[in-house]
Every structure is written in C-alpha cells, then in structure tokens.
Amino acid sequence: MGQGPQETRVPGVRYRKVARTREVTTVLDGKPSTREVPYEAWEPVPPREWDELILRGVTVLAITVTVIAVAGTTAGVGGLLSRMVPAPVAYAMGAVFTSAWMACLGIEWLNRLNPERAKLARVGGWLALGVSMGAVVAYGVTLGQPVAGGVGACIDLLSKGLWALLVGYHAVPLDDGVAHWVTEREQELAGRELLGRRLLRLNRRAAFYRAVGGWEFDAVTAILDSAEQQRSLAGTDSPDSLDTANSEPVRTVSAQASTPAPPIVPPVSGPVPGPSGEIVPDSADTPGREAGQAASPTSLPIAATVRDVLQAEPGISNAELTERVAAVHGHQKNLAETVRRTRTRIEKPKKRNAS
Structure with missing residues (x-):
C-alpha cells in the first residue's frame, strides 16, 4: 500500500492510521485512463467524551434496575394476591403496580420541557410508587419478614429515583418567551392535526351515506x-x-x-x-314613445x-x-x-x- 501526500500533525492530538484511495490518471497516446490507488493516511481522533459515556452508563444502569424492580414487585405482589385469585392472574396484577409509575414516568419524560404539564404525571408516579412499595411490605409482613419486605420495596424506590435524576438532567429550563413560543407552535400543529382527522372522518361518513343512503339521503x-x-x-x-x-x-x-x-x-x-x-x-303604446323601443x-x-x-x-x-x-x-x-x-x-x- 502506497504512501499518501504529506500530512501535518498537530502536537498533542492523537492520530490513527486509516486506508484511503486516490485517483491516478495515466495518459497514453492522448487517451487518459483513471484508476484508484489505495494508500495509508493519518486522521485525528476526537477526544473521548466522558460526559456521554457516563450518561450512557447511568441510563443502562437505570434500565437494569428497573427490570429487576419489575420482577421483584411482580413476584411479591403476585405471591400476596395468589391467595385470592389464580396464580397467573395474581402475577399479572402484580406487574400493574410497577407499570403504573413507569407509565407516569414516560408521560413526565414527554413533557420534560413543560413543567406545568409534567407536574400531574410526576405526582401520579410517586403515588403509584408508594402503593407498589406498600404492597411489597405487606407481603413481607404476611410471611413474618417485615424487614425483608421493606428492603424489597426499596428497589422500586431506587429505580424511580434514578429515572427522576435522568429526566431532570434532560429537562432543559426554558425562558418564558421561548416556552410561550413553543406552546403556540404545538397548539397550531395540534389544531391542524385535529381538524384534518375530523374532516377525514366526516368525508368518510359522507361517502358511505352517498353509497348506501338510498332515496332518503337523496331527498335530504x-x-x-x-x-x-x-x-x-x-x-x-x-x-x-x-x-x-x-x-x-x-x-x-x-x-x-x-x-x-x-x-x-x-x-x-x-x-x-x-x-x-x-x-x-x-x-x-303611450304618445311620444317610438315604436320598437324596449x-x-x-x-x-x-x-x-x-x-x-x-x-x-x-x-x-x-x-x-x-x-x-x-x-x-x-x-x-x-x-x-x-x-x-x-x-x-x-x-x-x-x-x-x-x-
């Protein structure tokens, strides 16, 4: 592999060797012929983004903790309710406890740029978390292990806390003017979407009645x-x-x-x-009027x-x-x-x- 053109390296910047190609033209008897020739070059390596790596690590950790919390809460609440209902139904009901605050967390994430709209989802998420933790503690009490029930309930609390930190990190505070501008644009787009769907539904109904309405529809x-x-x-x-x-x-x-x-x-x-x-x-016919006059x-x-x-x-x-x-x-x-x-x-x- 040939050498490329001379490149100037900046001191303090890390480089890595990469393979590239360049076009070489050969002219014989007035007829050019172009081919690609590979060569090695050095390109600068960007500095490592530690903030991005840390954010990815925290996100992966939060997802892992959430999966464990869902499994633990489902098992605890399912074991508590299995005394009243069949086991499959009981464990399905147990998954609802963790899914409730996770759904509220998703709504809070979507409204992270609008604190007023995210407030209801945030409060609902903490209430759902309290109910889920109470159910796990109650299961531990029924087994004679209140301490174990309390420790198991804290898994949901840790998972919810990690996600609250992540949402707070991504929730960029907006100035009042910028927030008002964003709200107006959202209202405008939402209004157009709603009107378009409403007209589409009305047009579909009108086409249906024109096809099968009969003489009553024609008379109206x-x-x-x-x-x-x-x-x-x-x-x-x-x-x-x-x-x-x-x-x-x-x-x-x-x-x-x-x-x-x-x-x-x-x-x-x-x-x-x-x-x-x-x-x-x-x-x-009156006097003074000419014949043939309009x-x-x-x-x-x-x-x-x-x-x-x-x-x-x-x-x-x-x-x-x-x-x-x-x-x-x-x-x-x-x-x-x-x-x-x-x-x-x-x-x-x-x-x-x-x-």
Whole structure:
C-alpha cells in the first residue's frame, strides 16, 4: 500500500492510521485512463467524551434496575394476591403496580420541557410508587419478614429515583418567551392535526351515506341544496332573487324526487296588470314613445302577474294566460311551461304539498 501526500500533525492530538484511495490518471497516446490507488493516511481522533459515556452508563444502569424492580414487585405482589385469585392472574396484577409509575414516568419524560404539564404525571408516579412499595411490605409482613419486605420495596424506590435524576438532567429550563413560543407552535400543529382527522372522518361518513343512503339521503340532499340556492339568490339585489323570494312558495320534496324542481324564469320588462285583472298599457303604446323601443324593466315577478290575472278571470285558458304574461314580461324561453307550473302551484297548493 502506497504512501499518501504529506500530512501535518498537530502536537498533542492523537492520530490513527486509516486506508484511503486516490485517483491516478495515466495518459497514453492522448487517451487518459483513471484508476484508484489505495494508500495509508493519518486522521485525528476526537477526544473521548466522558460526559456521554457516563450518561450512557447511568441510563443502562437505570434500565437494569428497573427490570429487576419489575420482577421483584411482580413476584411479591403476585405471591400476596395468589391467595385470592389464580396464580397467573395474581402475577399479572402484580406487574400493574410497577407499570403504573413507569407509565407516569414516560408521560413526565414527554413533557420534560413543560413543567406545568409534567407536574400531574410526576405526582401520579410517586403515588403509584408508594402503593407498589406498600404492597411489597405487606407481603413481607404476611410471611413474618417485615424487614425483608421493606428492603424489597426499596428497589422500586431506587429505580424511580434514578429515572427522576435522568429526566431532570434532560429537562432543559426554558425562558418564558421561548416556552410561550413553543406552546403556540404545538397548539397550531395540534389544531391542524385535529381538524384534518375530523374532516377525514366526516368525508368518510359522507361517502358511505352517498353509497348506501338510498332515496332518503337523496331527498335530504335535495332539500339542503334547494335551501342553499335560495339563500344565495336572496343575498343579491337582482330580479332573480326577488322572483325566488316572492313567488316561490314552500314546497315539500317527495320521497321519489331526488332533484329540486327547475327554477322559474326571471322576470323581464313589460306593463303591470291592475288589481282587477286589466292590463295597464305598456309605455310603448303611450304618445311620444317610438315604436320598437324596449319596455322599461319591471321588478314584478311572473307569479304575481299570473295570480292577478287568475283572480280577475279564473277560467282563462293557459294559452290566453301565457299571452297576458307575455304582454307584461315579454316573450321568454319556456314561458308557457313556466306559466302552467305557476298556475298549478297557485290553484292547487294543498294537492301539490300533499304529493
């Protein structure tokens, strides 16, 4: 193995030999060829991190003590409870005593940067530890060995104490401003996560009901869509909103109909009928108005015109009624159908609602 380039060593720094490679290019007849050549080099060795080694050792020791404490407490409490319940159940119940304060310890670790939130888990952990130690002491008393029971109970206390020291070491105290900033970021992220899950659940339920809801779900959807459309039209100042708000009566959607009825054609300009049913002459018929000039716009809906004509002449035919309406509002697309539906709605409101 060849030697690498000359390297300068700093006095007082430890080095170790490592194997490296470098590229060497050979050119023959104008054609280069590159290959990797291994060589030995010296690289500095970082100083030993004694703090890191000590922290790892303490963590391993705490884990070992905790395993022993779990085994001892489970055996003691299980032996105490085995006089009342079967042995497997008794020892399973014994494991709960140590698991309780360990769970509280985990919650305290997660909230180590927020002392207020970690306080409840810390207090609960010490209370669970006291109950566990009391159970072990009680088992020793029942065997006539109170001292042995007390010594066995101290294993849980030592394990809990080691973990309390580790959590306190990693719990970095934060300034009030920094703590407030962290809390706001956590609240923002938690709110987004909660809203996302809630919307996901609602969308899944909506997809399920669309698939299996049947005509009941379709009827409710039609009612809600119709109401939303009327609210959106009522929020504008156009003649469309006036026609929908004034002339459209309350209707009951039948179970067989899954779509709302087509909307009434909006009104246009024209003369207005009088209260007795006679048609007031259009302004185009008045002197001084040129022929063919467009009539002035009117905000009167078609339904009002149909209602006034029917009050004056109840037996009028649909064709004549359509002509009367056309004289007021002008000829529109599907005007005859609109007049027919409006007349049916006015003359037979109970029958239409009953359907």
